[in-house]
Amino acid sequence: MKKLLSMVLALVLVLGLSSVSLAAGPTIGVCVYKFDDTFMTGVRNAISKAAEGIAEAQIVDSQNAQATQNDQVIMFVDQGFDGVAINPVDRTACAEISKKTEAAGIPVVYFNREPIAEEMTDFDNWYYVGAKAEESGTMSGQILVDYFTAHPEAIPEDGVIRYVMLQGEPGHQDAELRSIYSIKCLEDAGFTLEALAVDTAHWNRIEGMEKMTAWLAAFGDKIDCVLANNDDMALGAIEALKAEGYFTEGKFMPVVGVDATAPALEALKEGTLLGTVLNDAANQGAATLLLTVAAVNGDFTGFPYEIVDDHYVWVPYQMVTEENYTDFE
Numbered sequence: 001m002k003k004l005l006s007m008v009l010a011l012v013l014v015l016g017l018s019s020v021s022l023a024a025g026p027t028i029g030v031c032v033y034k035f036d037d038t039f040m041t042g043v044r045n046a047i048s049k050a051a052e053g054i055a056e057a058q059i060v061d062s063q064n065a066q067a068t069q070n071d072q073v074i075m076f077v078d079q080g081f082d083g084v085a086i087n088p089v090d091r092t093a094c095a096e097i098s099k100k101t102e103a104a105g106i107p108v109v110y111f112n113r114e115p116i117a118e119e120m121t122d123f124d125n126w127y128y129v130g131a132k133a134e135e136s137g138t139m140s141g142q143i144l145v146d147y148f149t150a151h152p153e154a155i156p157e158d159g160v161i162r163y164v165m166l167q168g169e170p171g172h173q174d175a176e177l178r179s180i181y182s183i184k185c186l187e188d189a190g191f192t193l194e195a196l197a198v199d200t201a202h203w204n205r206i207e208g209m210e211k212m213t214a215w216l217a218a219f220g221d222k223i224d225c226v227l228a229n230n231d232d233m234a235l236g237a238i239e240a241l242k243a244e245g246y247f248t249e250g251k252f253m254p255v256v257g258v259d260a261t262a263p264a265l266e267a268l269k270e271g272t273l274l275g276t277v278l279n280d281a282a283n284q285g286a287a288t289l290l291l292t293v294a295a296v297n298g299d300f301t302g303f304p305y306e307i308v309d310d311h312y313v314w315v316p317y318q319m320v321t322e323e324n325y326t327d328f329e
Contacts, residue, residue: 025055026296028289029076029084033113034064037203038232039259039281040087043112046285047085055293066090073097077104083296085109085288091173092116098123107295111288114173120311127295129288129313133177136277139319140178140256141185143275144225146321147254148191154224154254161191161224164215165198166208166233175200178229178258196223201233208236216244223253231257231264231276238272247272260320260328268325278318278328287313 028051032044044059051057058081062069066089076084083106088094094115101108102123111129120126148155155161165182168175179198186193197215201207208228215223226241228234234257238247246253257264260278267273287305291313294300305313320328 025051025053026082026293027056027058027080028292028296029072029079029081030057030059030086030288031062031069031072031084032059032087033062033069033089035061038261038263039203039230039279040112042261042281043087043285043288046282047289050286050289055289057289062087062089064089066093069093070096073100077101077106081106083107083109083292085111085292087111088113088115091171092119094126095119095123098126101125107292109288109292109295111284125295127291127307127311127313129284129291129315131279131284131315131317133174134181135317136174136258136279137178137181138185139277139317140227140258140275141182141189143256143277143319143321144182144186144227144254145189145191147225147274149189155191156224159192160194161186162194162196162219162222163225163227164196164212164219164223166201166211166226166228166237167198168200168203168229168233170200174258175229179227182227182256201228201236203230203232205232205236205239208233209239210236212237212240213243216240226253226255228255228257231259231261231273233257234273234276235263235267238267242272260318260325262329265320265325265329268320268322271322275319275321278320280315280317283315287315 030047032040047057060072069089077100086097091113094110102125107125109127114128114130167179196219199211201211226237234255237255241253245251254274256274257276258279260276264273264276294303307313
């Protein structure tokens with residue numbers, strides 16, 4: 001027993017595991033692009049919870065380095081794990097990962113960062129769990145459509161709404177599509193827009209605050225609204241706005257995020273965040289774990305989510321505003 005415990009502890013140290021379940025069932029190796037991400041923390045907690053009693057889920061931090069993640073996948077394969085679930089650091093690396101897993105005869109489930117479809121045509125035993133990013137972009141835009149429709153006095157006299165946008169990392173499908181579809185929604189609703197500034201803040205709250213501080217210095221009260229590809233960046237923007245006296249004495253700036261994280265719901269409660277979009281971490285995590293187990297067992301009977309086009313599980317978004325945020329607390 002002591003020898004077995006020592007081996008388990010050694011594996012913990014080597015892989016940097018966040019949890020080790022000794023439940024009966026298949027062994028599932030899970031790579032998360034980095035643990036220091038608010039939304040992904042919710043996903044990995046949901047994976048751990050879903051694994052209880054049905055699988056040994058061992059979750060590792062890839063530390064935002066694709067080379068580290070590749071080594072972790074190789075280690076899972078060499079250790080004889082039954083399946084792997086990967087939140088890719090770089091979505092263009094999925095084909096190389098699939099080469100390793102198919103050679104080992106084990107399934108791989110990618111989650112949150114979608115593989116490039118045309119790069120996956122040579123592989124069979126892979127799946128993807130995520131959400132359609134264009135939906136979240138459209139919902140972000142709709143929150144602003146509703147706001148400016150209800151508050152026409154917030155639109156400048158020339159009829160042009162001037163915005164700044166905080167984007168996630170370049171090349172991430174969520175960053176690209178949320179950016180495009182949020183603006184499309186506003187334009188389709190008949191509003192005229194002008195981009196004062198659009199830049200990446202890498203999903204990061206501090207970077208979001210720094211970008212917003214610089215934009216306030218450059219544009220001041222010319223900014224009519226803030227769009228952020230996730231809540232952490234939106235909350236960073238709010239901190240910068242607070243420092244300039246916003247959200248006091250009737251001075252308001254509409255800020256919209258995505259994810260509906262707990263801190264974002266608090267900001268909705270205090271009236272500093274206009275709205276957000278639920279990126280359903282609980283269901284994405286549960287679907288990832290359950291799909292990996294089903295693929296390992298070769299039995300999808302009872303799998304509670306729809307598999308589309310043989311590979312995809314889509315978890316829907318939901319719009320969250322001051323009217324309904326309590327439903328998501």
